[in-house]
Amino acid sequence: MNFSLMTIEEVLQLQEEKKVTPQQVWDFFLRKREEWEPRINSFITVINRMEGNGIPAGIKDNITVKGLRTTCGSRMLDNYIAPYSATAWERLSSAGFSLSGKTNLDEFAMGSSTENSYYGPTKNPWDLERSPGGSSGGSAAAVAAGMVKFALGSDTGGSVRQPSSFCGVVGFKPTYGRISRFGLVAFASSLDQIGIITNNVKDSAFVFSTIAGHDPRDSTSSRVPVPDYREIFTEVPGKFTFAFPDDEVLERAEPEVRKEFSLFINLAKKLGGRGKQVKMPLLNYAMEAYYIVANAEASSNLARYDGVRYGLRERGRDLLEMYMKTRTHGFGPEVKRRILTGGFVLSRGYYEGYYGKAVSFRRALASFMEEIFSSAEFLLIPTTPHTAFKLGEKHDPIEMYLEDFFTVFVNLAGLPAISIPWGLINGLPIGFQIVSRWYNEIGMFRLAYLMEKEISFKNKLIQKEV
Amino acid sequence: MRMNKEPAKESFKLLRLEEEEELASQLERIFSWVGKLQSLELNGDYAFYPPGLSLLTREDRIISFKELERLLSLAPEIKDRFFVVPRVL
Numbered sequence: 001m002n003f004s005l006m007t008i009e010e011v012l013q014l015q016e017e018k019k020v021t022p023q024q025v026w027d028f029f030l031r032k033r034e035e036w037e038p039r040i041n042s043f044i045t046v047i048n049r050m051e052g053n054g055i056p057a058g059i060k061d062n063i064t065v066k067g068l069r070t071t072c073g074s075r076m077l078d079n080y081i082a083p084y085s086a087t088a089w090e091r092l093s094s095a096g097f098s099l100s101g102k103t104n105l106d107e108f109a110m111g112s113s114t115e116n117s118y119y120g121p122t123k124n125p126w127d128l129e130r131s132p133g134g135s136s137g138g139s140a141a142a143v144a145a146g147m148v149k150f151a152l153g154s155d156t157g158g159s160v161r162q163p164s165s166f167c168g169v170v171g172f173k174p175t176y177g178r179i180s181r182f183g184l185v186a187f188a189s190s191l192d193q194i195g196i197i198t199n200n201v202k203d204s205a206f207v208f209s210t211i212a213g214h215d216p217r218d219s220t221s222s223r224v225p226v227p228d229y230r231e232i233f234t235e236v237p238g239k240f241t242f243a244f245p246d247d248e249v250l251e252r253a254e255p256e257v258r259k260e261f262s263l264f265i266n267l268a269k270k271l272g273g274r275g276k277q278v279k280m281p282l283l284n285y286a287m288e289a290y291y292i293v294a295n296a297e298a299s300s301n302l303a304r305y306d307g308v309r310y311g312l313r314e315r316g317r318d319l320l321e322m323y324m325k326t327r328t329h330g331f332g333p334e335v336k337r338r339i340l341t342g343g344f345v346l347s348r349g350y351y352e353g354y355y356g357k358a359v360s361f362r363r364a365l366a367s368f369m370e371e372i373f374s375s376a377e378f379l380l381i382p383t384t385p386h387t388a389f390k391l392g393e394k395h396d397p398i399e400m401y402l403e404d405f406f407t408v409f410v411n412l413a414g415l416p417a418i419s420i421p422w423g424l425i426n427g428l429p430i431g432f433q434i435v436s437r438w439y440n441e442i443g444m445f446r447l448a449y450l451m452e453k454e455i456s457f458k459n460k461l462i463q464k465e466v
Numbered sequence: 467m468r469m470n471k472e473p474a475k476e477s478f479k480l481l482r483l484e485e486e487e488e489l490a491s492q493l494e495r496i497f498s499w500v501g502k503l504q505s506l507e508l509n510g511d512y513a514f515y516p517p518g519l520s521l522l523t524r525e526d527r528i529i530s531f532k533e534l535e536r537l538l539s540l541a542p543e544i545k546d547r548f549f550v551v552p553r554v555l
Contacts (some may be wrong), residue, residue: 175516257499292503309537345500353504397492397496
């Protein structure tokens, strides 16, 4: 039996009918891990002990699991053992899922290639010379290779959806506040959300309904009721409305991606969607606003890594020298760039012009998205401007930041979005996004499922039994 | 907005990190890139929360963490129940 090709619901059903045991399920994925992991470096820590139903999860290594190392891909936390578990993991564990390991990431989730990890880059299982995207590249690659049934990532500006597009898997980011951030190591608190990576839409909804919901330990946790998994797929959209961006926005994607995206739009129309093209001029400023807000928050959040209470400490003659040496040797170049940028945009004399402007922009963007969703239920838009790039190919920080052009506006406005695999361009996967209004995950899952059934893409990496 | 100081230098002063020369030119480019936002006319409405969320407050009460020893064991250096740091002055 190939458990990779089944939904979580189907695997649990087989277990209930005593047709398979948790051990058989665990061993199946373990064999996959043994086959793939030495080649792609998806994990920072691997777990060899099965628990519960044996269905293995990968957890991004910026989400805490009590008693395990949580490194955030950084030398700074190389020796950090989490003293508590994230709410998301606690809920998965209570539901019976097993942990396969802690997955690789760009240091503190800052990056779009998983190359900024102290533990070396993860490789894309579709082409080992290419990046799996990032920052949740370890999670996306592990799911794509079939080493785990699903994985959690974090999505601050596209860090779940972009690697999902590069690896041919489903990447979901909920409305801000849906999934507790308790135990997610903070990067940019007003943008961070835990996201879910799976091989199919149903599993994404299953994990979402397991881990979402109010948590008093997260002060930004929403109280809006979460749909039960069993309710989600009871119906599919018949007629629906959607918007999609005009050429000015789409030109940010490469021609082959635009061509495939037009076929994606045609499919939505064929399935009962009434689509209209919309101008989205604010998207041209979203990247800049994102980097101001995210880095400002990061500069504050990362101030805690000072070598005093936990993590790396480099010796110094006095306290100041200890701070300087610890932070100089503990952080990689991208993290330093972001702390420096963030500190600057918050400094006196520049705060209004940079940070103030970016926060005002968020409000304007949210109003603009509200307007779009007043006449359309969904927005369809590419996830990435192209397919996976080669490892080491992008040296310029700004060029790397622009990888997230199609995803950051979703985080700035706190919206939910899902990237579903569409097909291959020159042998490499590409995904497209469905974005919806706040808290309409149920509608989004239904449309994603409807489209998934019609899309001919198959993840070839999980077809073969082991 | 016109800047009258070299922005990267200003940041270094605030954050006290080393490797200043290496990062300076990259940061100048990043500041100039994000500066594009300043051409937008926006009202000064700052606070932003996604709909359905507002700043939640909670009762100010002590919640005891039962595994204090586990926390202390993560510290690079402790004495009794205090974190030890190098001299300040």
